[in-house]
Each structure stands twice: as C-alpha cells, then as structure tokens.
Amino acid sequence: MASDLPAEFALIARHFRPLAGPGALDLQDDAAVLMPPPGRELVLTADAMVAGVHFLADDPPDLVGRKLLRVNLSDLAAKGATPLGYLMTVSAPRTTPDEWFAGFAAGLAQDQREYGITLLGGDTTSTPGPIALSLTAIGHIAPGKAVHRTGAAPGDRVWVTGTIGDGALGLAVARGRLADPTGHLLARYRLPQPRIGLAVSGIASACMDVSDGLVQDLGHICRAGRVTAEIDAALVPLSDAARAAGPGWLATCLTGGDDYELLLIVPPPREAALREAALAAGIAVTRIGAVRSGPPGVIVRGSDGEPMVLETGGWSHF
Amino acid sequence: MASDLPAEFALIARHFRPLAGPGALDLQDDAAVLMPPPGRELVLTADAMVAGVHFLADDPPDLVGRKLLRVNLSDLAAKGATPLGYLMTVSAPRTTPDEWFAGFAAGLAQDQREYGITLLGGDTTSTPGPIALSLTAIGHIAPGKAVHRTGAAPGDRVWVTGTIGDGALGLAVARGRLADPTGHLLARYRLPQPRIGLAVSGIASACMDVSDGLVQDLGHICRAGRVTAEIDAALVPLSDAARAAGPGWLATCLTGGDDYELLLIVPPPREAALREAALAAGIAVTRIGAVRSGPPGVIVRGSDGEPMVLETGGWSHF
Secondary structure, rough: OOOOOOOHHHHHHHHHHHHHHHHHHOOOOOOOEEOOOOOEEEEEEEEEEEEEEEOOOOOOHHHHHHHHHHHHHHHHHHHHEEEEEEEEEEEEOOOOHHHHHHHHHHHHHHHHHHHEEEHHHHEEEEOOOOOEEEEEEEEEEEEOOOOOOOOOOOOEEEEEEHHHHHHHHHHHHOOOOOOOOHHHHHHHHHOOOOOOOOOOOOOEEEEEEEEEOOOHHHHHHHHHHEEEEEEEEEHHHOOOHHHHHHHHHHHHHHHHOOEEEEEEEOOOOHHHHHHHHHHHHHHHEEEOOOOOOOEEEEEEOOHHHHHHEOHHHHHHOO | OOOOOOOOHHHHHHHHHHHHHHHHHOOOOEEEEEEOOOOEEEEEEEEEEEEEEOOOOOOHHHHHHHHHHHHHHHHHHHHOOEEEEEEEEEEEOOOOOHHHHHHHHHHHHHHHHHOOOOEEEEEEOOOOOOOOEEEEEOOOOOOOOOOOOOOEEEOOOOEOOOOHHHHHHOOOOOOOOOOOOOOOOHHHHHHHOOOOOOOOOOOOOEEEEEOHHHHHEEEEEEHHHHHHEEEEHHHOOHHHHHHOHHHHHHHHHHOOOOOOOOEEEEHHHHHHHHHHHHHOOOOOEEEEEEEEEOOOOEEOOOOOOEEEOOOOOOOOOO
C-alpha cells in the first residue's frame, strides 16, 4: 500500500491548510472554485518576491508573508477593488527550517484576518536557489469602476497618501547604511500599509501604487496619459524619521521603491471629495504637484524652483 | 525629466505585452479586470516551475513556456472547467539572454492560440538563483459542476486517459539514462497534453490529473474518499516507446511524475458515458482497476496477481 504522505503534502497540511477558505476545498484539490459576487467585475494582480531581491533572507518570516500579501493588496487598493482571496506558490530550499514556514503562515493568517480574505490554492516546490514567492490576489469592484493608470489630463493635480521614502530608507537601515533610532523606517520597509478602503473610484482620473519609486511610477502615469507632471519636492510628505535622516537622503525618498502608498491624479473639482474620502478612511493625503500638457515625463522642482537632477528614475526589479 | 524605461519594463513591453488580452490593460496597469461569464463559477489553480527541478536549464524556452501553461490547464481539465486566462510571474537571473524570453513568450503565444486564452497580468523580477516561474490559471464552469478529488466510492472503477509513464521516462532520457530512438518520450516530458475538452463533469465521481505519479495521485483520491484502490499493472496503458524501454522501467512508469493525464473514478453505470465523451474528444481512456472499501491506499497487482512492492509512492516536488 502506497499511502505515505511525502514532505510536500505534510508541509501543506501543517502550515497552509489552516489558511484555506471555503472554495479552497481544504487545499486537497489542485484547483479552487469561486463564485464571484453577482454582477461584479474581478480585479486580478500577481507579484513575485525573491529572497535577496525583495526581502532579506534573515527577515522575520511572518513579515515576509504579510509583505507578500500586502504588496498585492496595494495593487487592488489602487484600482479601488475589495479583496476576495489569493493563490500563492512557494519555492523554497529543502533546508528551509519548518519554523520558517510556520512563521510565514502565521503572518499570512494574521493579515487574512485583518483584510477579510482567505487562501484559495497554490503550490509548494523545492528550489536549489533562494526562496521565491508568487502571489495572485483577487478582488472585486462594480463593473467599469476600476481606476486605471491612463486618464491623467492637463490641469489635474498629483496627490499621494501617507509618507514617501520610508521604504527605501528602511532598506538602507536593513543594510546598515542608515541609523533608525525609532525603528520606524525598518518597520515601513518590512510591513507596507496597503491603502485598502480609500474610495479612489470616481475620484481619481488615474491611480497606481508607488512600489518602484515616486518619480518612476509617476512617469508611468505620464506615459500612459501622454502628459507632463511637475511636482514640488518640498511638498512630498516625509515622515519625521525620514526628515531626521537629513537632506542627503531626499533623492532616495523620491526615487526609492517599497512605499506602497497610492499616487492619485485628481481633477480639481474632485479634490474636496478626495479629502472627504481620506478622512473617512483615516488615511492622510497630500497634494504634491500638477499635470500639464507636454512630453511624457516628470519634473521635480527643488526648493530653488529649478528642476532637480535625479540619478535614477526609480527601482527596477529586473 | 525622468522617463527612461528601465530593463524590467522594456522586457515586458517587448515579450509579454503581445500576449495580453482585453482585460489586461496592455499590461500597463498593475492589475487586470475580468468580468466572469454570468452565472458561472470560477476555477482557479496555481503551479510553480523552477529550473533544475521541474525543467532543465537547457530545455528549449518555448517548450518551458508551453509546459508552464499546460500543467495548469491540466488541473482545469481535471475539474471539467473551460480555460479563460492566466496571470504569470517570472523571476530570472539578470544574465538571462533576451532570446530566452523571446522563445518563452513565443511558446506561450502558440498555446494561447491553441487553448483560446490570454495573459491577464503578472510580474517580472530578477533573481540570484535559477529561473522560477509561477502561473495562475483561471477557468469557468457551471455552478456546482466542478469534479473534486473526494467522491470515490466502493464499486467505482479507475480509469486513465492516454498513456502513463512517458513523462518519467522522458526525464530519464533527458538525463541520459535511457535511449529514445523515436523522440516520443522526451517530447512527452517536455510538452504535456492537458486533456481539456474531455467532459468529466457528471461522469466522474472523482478526478485529478496525474502529475506526481499514478500511484501517489491515486493515493490522494483514496485518502480523500477513504477507500482502497486496486489496479492491475498489466492494464495500465503504456506507449510503444515505454514498452520498448522494457519491464525494468515499469515501476518508474507507475510512480514517476509528469504524466498530465487524467485519473478518473467512474461508477459503472456511467462508464458508457465516459467512453462516449472520450470518443467525442478524441482522447483514449482505459480502465485499470476498481475501488473497494478498506483502508485508504493503493494496491498495484503485478502479472502474478500479487501486490507489487514499489520503492516510492511518487514524486514529491519538495
């Protein structure tokens, strides 16, 4: 009788089955079933994270799990979608200790409760390389109401949520290049706060989350809408911890990645609605510039009013 | 003006944008929108593939792309679902030549046409390790009609599609351990044939695809249904190429992975319907055994009628 469970299945049963939702068939099937909410459109997004590229091998595993989930929820937030569930694949070296999986799953469980979602399915494999994670998040929205990257028009204003640059500075902290007496920067790098709940639909003419750096991501919106954006560096909201790092880190804040704040393009008549929606969601929003006609691109004005020269437009994961 | 496209985005534009379907927003957004067919349930599955584990680093990249898609389509086929589209994440070393991506995308394009699906979204990142791929496939089915792993009952018969063992023997060929004069085995290892189109819903009481080895996967069905399965090794359909390998390879055929055939549990009154559905789909089906009450597990009877002793119950990817 061949009925022993090999390592892969024991691992799934021990750590991932408790995360499974009703459609996941207890992860005992190779596929999940999901009845979409009637009359709703689905919003789908997938992001990969690799140890040594998107997180550090000795990062606490629960925070790795939560970050994997949150970077995807951040993409759903930018569309104005409500999260439903997710599928996930985990490729890890055979030597990965069971405690790593336990911590990783505990982090996912915590955020499943926080965001009201469940695991629908996935796959676990070994790899001779670093841990490679991939997650597909599924949300829903009223048909035609998803906010896209296109849509920025001359006269619109540029807004961001929260504070910019903490993630990039937190990475510098993790690499021992910057002090972080309060721990704020490292925490922001390790645990993004997806802006789920901010009602961007019907308010923003274009929206995306800032994951590859403010300037680069604003550049994406400008290319998609064929407009020029001008932002004022002095208006970009910085945390106290980022200000304490000093002006030498400003360029890092503007071009570094891992913010997971929302970048919103808002026509002036809707700015009041944005302020109201932000108040209702308990999320800070700040106007940092405007969109005008011109060649696709981003101009960042420094305190002297002159365009700043930035070495890099952002962070490429490839 | 910061508007240069870094490598990641140029790569996506060059190779993956042509694969995008209508809901994918040209892959210029971080998320896709999808209106599910009205009144249909969604079926979702995700599988990862890592170079050196699931494919060989020097496998032709178009076949790697097609295999990645097909192993997921095989899971949809086992549920009886119709494929809709997919999301994909690709983590590859920075040294990966552009030709690899071009070949990989060409393979995906070919199978998109073959199966009538499109790319909905995804992510491309670098990795210091081997190429790590992850794909989430989405299909649809009438509500409540998906076939599950549970449901096998005493008296049901065990059926398989196609031939068993070619994939495992093909891996042995790729590793230089077995001759393959016709090339059939290697082709079967590199390019699975997902049994999309076989109407399993309403016929099979349980179904799954054979990806980790016939004996192990049948063991999953037995555990899920709390039954014993007995199969007759002499009835397991082998290709001419597998027969030519000789009886010394029989155990590999029964326990090796990578078949991507369907394993169907069928009550006797529905066997005629299975034969008809198989004829309509142009897919061979073979009865190899039966299910009875007893402890969960699989008994494989050899040509002498005695249970065979198999060293391994199947292939674990972890």
